[in-house]
Amino acid sequence: MSKKLFLVYKSFERFWHWMQALLIFFLAFSGFEIHGVYSFFGFRDAVRYHTIAAYMFLILIVFAIFWHFTTGEWKQYIPTLKNIKAQLNYYIFGIFKNAPHPTKKTVLSKLNPLQKLTYFGLKIIVIPVIVTSGLFYMFYRYPTRHGVQAMNIESLEIIAVLHTLAAFILIAFIVVHLYLITTGETITSNLKAMLTGYEELENEDGEEKKEELADENKTILEDK
């Protein structure tokens, strides 16, 4: 089957992806200084920078939610169990034997079933946990001013544990994600796609059908 360049990741999507990567990297770096793992900015500045990056992350999330719903792209993340075993088998065995990818990437379905499940989990569990615990963390100091006392939050412990746990999960995700980036059609094809937006895909999905329809319409009009 012939291959063709398709716009897989639109410009906002690429901006959101790289901005999110940068912010999460920075939040993890400053966060683990706050946690006491090392000293780089100094505790006070680490907290200050972590807070600024956290606000930027929140703004990005609001725009990303808006984009996902207005474009319908949220549907790409609905998890499915179909082909999940085949995808797991591929990563555990097939990939080392040069087996073909078990699921086909298209513009209308760009995530494989494992990605759908993982990203869905990040979007509805890990990110909300890190954001809400982070906000509680931020405002617990001034219980009367911000009304958190009404929620009976007397100790930071559970908030700190949840925030740190979510941070560890995000970092584990990033490690696996970095490896999986290299497992596309070629070692760099996934990275290039997220940088340029374009990727060579088999020429048989909705985009092609749209083009076919456009061609047909053109021919009909020309015939008239």
Ligand code: HEM
């Ligand atoms: C909107 C998102 C976030 C908010 C509002 C937020 C907020 C906070 C706040 C207020 C603190 C405590 C600072 C202090 O002690 O005064 C903190 C600590 C921390 N943050 Fe975040 N954060 C966010 C996202 C992240 C992300 C994405 C990561 C890592 C990937 C992260 C990792 C950490 C870590 C490891 C700590 C230290 C926790 C501890 O030792 O108890 N944070 N965060």
